[in-house]
Every structure is written in C-alpha cells, then in structure tokens.
Amino acid sequence: MLKLKKLWGAHSPVVAKLAIIGLIIDQAIKIWLVHAYNMAENAPISLAPFLDIVLVWNKGVSYGLFQQDSAFGQWALVGFTILASIAIWVWSAKSDNRFEAWCLGIILGGALGNGVDRAVYGQVVDYIHFHVGNFSWYVFNAADVWIVLGAAGLIFESLIIGKTKKT
Template identity: 35%
Template structure:
C-alpha cells in the first residue's frame, strides 16, 4: 500500500521539478514569450501568493508561512492516503501531495512558485501554472471519480 502512495507522489514531484528546471535553465534563457499554439504559450512567471496569485502582496515577504502551511497539508494528505482502502482515492491524494511538495520546494529555494504554462483565448489568459498544478488537478479528478464510484455502488446496493 505504501508503494501506491510513494511512487505516484514521487513521480509527480520529479516530473514537476524536472519541467521547472528545464524551463528555468534551458527554455527561458533569456526569459521570453514562446507561442506554442494559437491558444497556448510558454511564459515565465513567479507566484508568491496562493492559487492564481491571491495574497501575493501579503505573502511575498514571508514565503515560510506558506511553506509551513503546505507541509502540514502534505503530511495530512499522506496520512489520509495511507488510511483509505480505495486505490483511486489513494492515488489521487498521492499525486496531490507530490504536486504540492513540488511547489513547496520552489518556495523554499526561490521564495515563489515557478509558473510557465499560459493558456489563452480571445485576449483572455488563464493564470499561468505549472506541472505541480496539473498533478494537483489530476489528483482532484481521481478523488472525484472515486467519490462518484462509491456513490454509484451504494445506489446499486440500495444503501442510499
């Protein structure tokens, strides 16, 4: 069961850190906007806040606040993953923890999270994000699917 937690969390963490390293050290030398598709760019940004840059002004001077809070969340997620008997839920929680750990390392190393994926349409840009954010989203989807499956199983068994 531990392998179902450590392996996916480790893969999420390693892929996130590897993509950020490639962007920082090779692709964005010098920093610029790279149009990949008509709706997708690579662009370098640093988020000192939480999701979508919220509270950036408040947290920029004290990245350790988010580091500690996020570490506590990751520890809680790993404990939750170890307790759940549902594999899909366990995998979802593990990749969320791995992605969160990737963003924690960024904050610790440089005081901000490296973002570089920029989707846009008709002048509207989704806030830039990174591989860790993708893993966190995929983990959420896995947990949601696990929840739907549990509910549909209960409905079939007449336990609603």
C-alpha cells in the same frame, strides 16, 4: 506515539511512487525553464495559437491568491505545504480505496513540487499560459495540473464511484 500503521498503509508504496514521479517531472521542467533555457532572459515559447510557455513567479497560492512578499509569509506557505503534505500522506495511508489513494499520491506530488519551489526560490515557478483572443487563463505549472487532476479524481470518486459502491 503514532502507530506505524497510521503512517503506512496498503497503498503507501504506490502513493509514494506517484508523488515522487510527479515531483520529478514538475521539477525537471522548472529547472530546464529557469536554468537551462533561462526563461527570464529569453522570449516566451509559443506552442500553439492558444498556448504559450512564459515565466511567472507566483508568491501566493492557486490563482495568485494570498500573495506573500515577506520572508515570514513565504516560509509560512512552506510550513503550510509541509503540514498539508503530511495530512495527505496520513489520509492516503488510512485509505482502503486504491483509486482514492492514487488521487492523493498525485495531489501529493503537486504539493511537493510547488513546496520545493517555495523553499528554493521563495515563490512558485508558473509557466503554462492558455489564452484565446482576449481571454487569458491564469498561468500555472505541472504541479498545479497534478493537484487539479487528483482533486477531480477525489470528487469523481466521492460523487460517482462512491455512490455505485453504496447501492
């Protein structure tokens, strides 16, 4: 039996808050775009010459990798998201580093946001499209931003902050 200490740590309250806030922001934007604005039937929104809001359904993971057209594949990604979320939570509960825990909370919010999409729609709602001239960046969402920011923070902590603590 897992000890409660392994599932709840000093930073667990802030990790939970960050994950919930990230999930709520992500889902609020997606619900508005899909249901209120009805993005599937309305024109893309141009926010700047290099930035549009468009609707793209992603049946895979980051960068459209591992596209899943079958129900089994889609639910396998939901299962993977659940396992990854549990692993992130356990890691954060064991962490004695506040910055690391915050980064994990941000990542968890993004994972949960995309996981909800997979469970509800069978695919992820992507909508942010950066482009310049003929260059077009992949379409992503707020949950992806949370995951990238959290991962960048973990890398920064590992390479920069971690080294200054050891010296």
